[in-house]
Amino acid sequence: MNLPDAEGLFEALVAQLRSRVTPDTRIVGIVTGGAWLAERLHRALGVNTPLGVLDPSFYRDDFGKAGLHHQVKPSQIPFEVQGQGILLVDDVLFTGRTVRGAMNELFDYGRPARIDLAVLVDRGGRELPIAAQHVGASFEVPPGKVLVLDRTPSGALSLTLSDKRRERKAAS
Amino acid sequence: MSRNPQLNEKGALQHLLTIEGLPREVLTHILDTATSFINVAEREVKKVPLLRGKSVFNLFFEASTRTRTTFEIAAKRLSADVINLNIATSSQTKGETLLDTIDNLSAMHADMFVVRHATSGAPHLIAQHVGSHAHVINAGDGRHAHPTQGLLDSYTIRHYKHDFRRLTVAIVGDVLHSRVARSLIHALTTLGAPDVRVVGPKTLLPTGVEQLGVRVFHEMRSGIRDCDVIVMLRVQNERMKGALLPSDQEFFKSYGLTPERLALARPDAIVMHPGPINRGVEIDSAVADGSQAVILSQVTFGIAVRMAVLSILAGN
Numbered sequence: 001m002n003l004p005d006a007e008g009l010f011e012a013l014v015a016q017l018r019s020r021v022t023p024d025t026r027i028v029g030i031v032t033g034g035a036w037l038a039e040r041l042h043r044a045l046g047v048n049t050p051l052g053v054l055d056p057s058f059y060r061d062d063f064g065k066a067g068l069h070h071q072v073k074p075s076q077i078p079f080e081v082q083g084q085g086i087l088l089v090d091d092v093l094f095t096g097r098t099v100r101g102a103m104n105e106l107f108d109y110g111r112p113a114r115i116d117l118a119v120l121v122d123r124g125g126r127e128l129p130i131a132a133q134h135v136g137a138s139f140e141v142p143p144g145k146v147l148v149l150d151r152t153p154s155g156a157l158s159l160t161l162s163d164k165r166r167e168r169k170a171a172s
Numbered sequence: 173m174s175r176n177p178q179l180n181e182k183g184a185l186q187h188l189l190t191i192e193g194l195p196r197e198v199l200t201h202i203l204d205t206a207t208s209f210i211n212v213a214e215r216e217v218k219k220v221p222l223l224r225g226k227s228v229f230n231l232f233f234e235a236s237t238r239t240r241t242t243f244e245i246a247a248k249r250l251s252a253d254v255i256n257l258n259i260a261t262s263s264q265t266k267g268e269t270l271l272d273t274i275d276n277l278s279a280m281h282a283d284m285f286v287v288r289h290a291t292s293g294a295p296h297l298i299a300q301h302v303g304s305h306a307h308v309i310n311a312g313d314g315r316h317a318h319p320t321q322g323l324l325d326s327y328t329i330r331h332y333k334h335d336f337r338r339l340t341v342a343i344v345g346d347v348l349h350s351r352v353a354r355s356l357i358h359a360l361t362t363l364g365a366p367d368v369r370v371v372g373p374k375t376l377l378p379t380g381v382e383q384l385g386v387r388v389f390h391e392m393r394s395g396i397r398d399c400d401v402i403v404m405l406r407v408q409n410e411r412m413k414g415a416l417l418p419s420d421q422e423f424f425k426s427y428g429l430t431p432e433r434l435a436l437a438r439p440d441a442i443v444m445h446p447g448p449i450n451r452g453v454e455i456d457s458a459v460a461d462g463s464q465a466v467i468l469s470q471v472t473f474g475i476a477v478r479m480a481v482l483s484i485l486a487g488n
Contacts, residue, residue: 057208057210058220058221059221059222064488066487067184067488068487069487071201071205072204072205073208074208075211076211081216082216107217108215108216109216109217109218
């Protein structure tokens with residue numbers, strides 16, 4: 001199938017968010033692709049608050065089945081969560097389970113006043129009642145396939161369709 | 173060749189009994205995972221839900237404060253249920269065998285056993301006995317191994333020195349009786365530290381210790397010269413009664429870490445100690461309380477390292 005250009009979707013997302021985001025907005029990206037996207041949004045939208053990064057691996061609902069085999073990145077939330085509005089960012093919204101884990105983790109830092117979700121792609125297939133407020137594009141992806149966001153060394157984003165998840169190998 | 177008894181049929185870590193023979197990737201994975209647990213302690217809620225519904229049994233057949241407490245905190249920060257058994261004062265004194273005790277606890281649906289025992293090999297015996305769903309962590313067995321201490325020492329060294337590949341590390345004191353020293357030596361050689369030294373009198377160094385890949389020094393000044401890391405071992409008072417050492421004072425005179433001796437190491441050298449410290453026996457108070465000592469950081473990092481071990485085992 002023909003995949004849209006990730007940079008085009010990024011521009012669409014920036015256009016949607018421009019009126020919603022202020023220099024004080026607290027942006028939190030979900031590793032790995034969501035954090036890349038959040039980094040780009042943070043710069044493009046001129047946000048001053050430092051960027052937050054979440055790795056919700058310790059909050060996954062499939063730990064009993066999958067274990068901890070990849071390298072978990074330390075979550076970093078360099079701002080107060082209590083009573084604040086948070087813009088949560090991920091690359092691809094699918095079942096909603098990752099977002100569920102990320103929200104649970106955020107609540108362990110404090111009680112946010114509000115959480116909005118921005119994603120580059122909504123590929124459908126939700127298994128939980130979770131929706132994104134800001135979406136670059138929505139399209140169906142064949143079941144069993146994984147939509148993967150990649151980043152070149154210069155920071156350019158691209159989408160590919162793969163048969164398996166992104167490898168997150170342990171650091172040496 | 174038979175399989176490493178710590179690994180399951182998929183080659184993943186099922187039990188943590190000793191660092192000896194574990195691949196570098198396994199050690200690095202544990203240290204990297206520990207890094208992610210460090211800032212959990214700084215949050216509003218100091219817990220992650222990873223081990224929710226799991227039962228962790230702390231079986232301490234030998235006294236311990238630091239290790240037992242940090243294992244308990246680690247398991248609780250992972251949301252596990254923790255049961256502490258002080259076996260020295262329970263069934264064993266009534267004559268129950270070790271494996272009967274384990275069978276009874278297994279019947280209570282234990283998921284993990286954290287075991288300290290005065291006899292080398294006891295955790296290994298338990299690991300062979302428990303069902304395939306259960307995990308055993310050695311929290312110190314006899315003179316054999318104390319793998320989570322070796323890992324937290326490695327974590328501390330990596331935290332301050334970043335790269336093992338250029339380091340000179342001196343381990344000073346009673347290496348003969350020290351499971352801490354043995355585990356740290358295996359960890360450091362596996363992680364690629366090129367110069368690991370043991371420093372102590374002939375009576376307190378095991379014969380053939382060179383075969384572990386360390387250099388032997390009997391003289392303190394040459395042993396710690398230009399070191400990046402100095403690990404002082406506890407002089408085990410209970411061993412002093414033998415003819416191994418004339419006295420505490422004699423040991424301090426020859427091997428105690430004083431500010432004057434520390435000045436022989438690199439200016440940015442760190443001083444470590446597994447605790448509990450004996451001030452004036454192996455370490456001078458001015459050093460123990462000085463700016464180069466990272467002894468209390470070791471304790472803090474120990475919680476994150478034990479969280480990493482518990483969560484990796486529970487997921488395998």
